[in-house]
Amino acid sequence: ATKVTLPHLQTKKHQRQPITALTAYDYATARLVDESGIDMVLVGDSLAMVVMGLDSTLAVTVDEMLHHTRAVRRAVRRAIVVADMPFGSYHSSVAEGVGNAIRFIKEAGAEAVKIEGGRNRLELVERLVDAEVPVIGHLGLTPQSLHRMGGYSVQGKSMRAIDELMRDATSLEHAGATAVVLEGMPREVAKHITADLSIPTIGIGAGPDCDGQILVFHDLVNLSFSKPAKFVRQFGDAAALFRSAIGSYREEVLQRSFPAEAESYHLGKEERATLEE
């Protein structure tokens, strides 16, 4: 299978072929996602919640994100690997943001970084593009804005908010962003932004009219231990599969039926005889 590249995403938009994206945080799941033919693997800062068990994304660090991005990078051969810039890694200054972004490319092999925000991040987007770091924007329900939003609620519902979102989206495109994630907004708003932009939009909780879709891997397979949001569809039940396997393992150890003879190593004849004397 030929490698997917960032320019391919643009082609897909123009040919109206949906872009498929998923998050992954480790080698095993990233391999499965890549081997399934998904176009883009995002090492999302959602790992703070689904992997680390924190109750928001705010506390995850650059070093933690780098660690997971390296694991994903080793697994992925075909898809584009995108690393999420965590909260605090690009908020103090543009220079610090560029420096941190370069670490994801240089130390972890990411092909692009994702940052949350619109017109408040234009200088950063321009400087990143200038530094040869492709950047994906993220608008709408941006989880790093938790405290400002006062919770995880759908954004872009008033005419004023819609206008702000549209301006953020076109500004990101003009600043040189490669694509933009649209999260948690009415489908009509996402449709409008998608039609307005020449760069692809990738939706999550933003309806079916985006140029692509992304989900959190753990939500897709029922491993997130939370009531799924309205926009989540559980395409499989890994929790049931894992529970059943763990339960069977435990039972068979208790019954001494695991490990069996065929699962044991043996000494040679002579050594066995000596040992049994």
Ligand code: KIV
């Ligand atoms: O962190 C994440 O998983 C994300 C996607 C849901 C877009 O930002």
Ligand code: NA
């Ligand atoms: Na994220």
